[in-house]
Amino acid sequence: EAGVAQSPRYKIIEKRQSVAFWCNPISGHATLYWYQQILGQGPKLLIQFQNNGVVDDSQLPKDRFSAERLKGVDSTLKIQPAKLEDSAVYLCASSLASGSGGEQFFGPGTRLTVL
């Protein structure tokens, strides 16, 4: 079966510009997650969706980050305006359902560099 797809794989922008990342989860997976992984650190959860509803966005910097999951399938994460400290790898993950310790399957990530 196809894995979690993400695009683009790499993005370089200037600070104060905007950027968007796209994620297509594994078919049939109801739960979708976005994580931010800064160099040298473990991934940090930004937002979790169950179908097209938000379950947890407590760590999402809502003044500049936004995410949506229209129709409960694909998802887009946007940053506007970007700051230098947003340079990181943005990982998308999906799982069949939440709440039972099920495996989260990760995509390859989008590496963002903010200059």
Place this chain on the structure above:
Amino acid sequence: AQSVTQLGSHVSVSEGALVLLRCNYSSSVPPYLFWYVQYPNQGLQLLLKYTSAATLVKGINGFEAEFKKSETSFHLTKPSAHMSDAAEYFCAVSSGGGADGLTFGKGTHLIIQP
């Protein structure tokens, strides 16, 4: 709130030697615990997980981990290291409730000496 501490940002072992990567967690509820591996320029791959069944969990590539509630630990081991095991390893915890995003440790870079 949950947290994960991985002792040692870098661990170096000789090929054929025992691998031991340490993970301690804190959680206010019975946790689900995971070990993920990340190879250079690749996504995270699940090695194994603990979900309240057997305390000794076997995973892929010969790895295993033991859940010790009294020590709040979930250390990862492999009896004999192989060159292909060189990678970044992350321990993670989740609550298992509806909001079950993972809380990761900072990772341990495993170096295999020939």
